[in-house]
Amino acid sequence: MLKVNNKNNKKFNIDKLLKGKAYPLIFLSLIVLVSVVLLMYVNSITKAKIAAEKETQIIEQLKLIFPEMKDYKYNKDEYYEVYSSEDLIGYAFTAIGKGYGGDINILIGINNNFLIESINIISNTETPGLGTKITENFFTDQFKGLALEDVNLTKNGGKVDAITGATISSKAVVDAVREELIKKIELIKNKSN
Template sequence: MKESWKRVIVLTSIVAISVVVLSSIYNITEPEIAKQKEIKFEEMLQSIFPLATDYSGKEGIYEIYSDNKRVGYALMANGKGYGGDIEILVGVNEDKTIKGIKILKQTETPGLGAKITERWFTDQFSGKPIGDIRLKKDDGKIDAITGATISSSAAVDTVYEGYMEKIKMMEEK
């Protein structure tokens, strides 16, 4: 057998073994990864709705219950920031005001745009009707992050647009 064919067979064998090993590792760890995501999601829900005892839903719209009484909704909102995708969990009271928000995913610039995760920024949304969810420069009630106007706008727009989209979906059902 030629030397070049031996190399091809060896390399093909190594690749095949690697694929099998990586696939096996993925299949073994996938349930644990899903479980950890669910735990993180529930922790975020609990931080917005501390008295929540249960939730149900799909398509990014969750009804939140406390002692079998609906107390609000949690909406998944997705948008684009300066550094990439932003994913925000938006808590909504029964009166349709914002209960609170939690940034689930962001890739904004550390030290600037990443400040959208800081409590002083996220707390500004609490208790406000959706009409107030705009930056102050746009006649809203939300202070922008100095030096990170694009990230601030992206977070505000993600909350607003996600809210409007999900509320519309709920009304259509």
């Protein structure tokens, strides 16, 4: 008698748990907990790799603008100081343009005289075949050697020709470069004084 009673009690408890009002809540919490632990684990594995990947990408990008670069320092004012073996040869910083399809990430390199060394489109989500032409050399080469006052589209009095069919993308790049130049040149000048 006692044994039977015990069995019935156990079964009853499990049923109670599965059909209890709190069960959906407990189950969902459990799923979320498992998911959180799993994601923490995946994050801990990939974190170092992602950081290393970004680091090599930055070095590669900086070398495209300053081929003679040996070393670089990231400043707390959010620009890179670029060094050839010993000397400071220029500065680099990123700008974000508001393009037709989203953000356009641009890396801008300037020399000690604050003339543009070169610019590089790091990433964009513009229309393939049209807006993506901003990454091609015929467009970015136009920025080489420009001073701040020339960074504007030709129709607005600058020295950069817009790409046919991609005026919004072209303007986004030019505007972002100009605005970032104004900000960063000011910062760099203040610092050297």
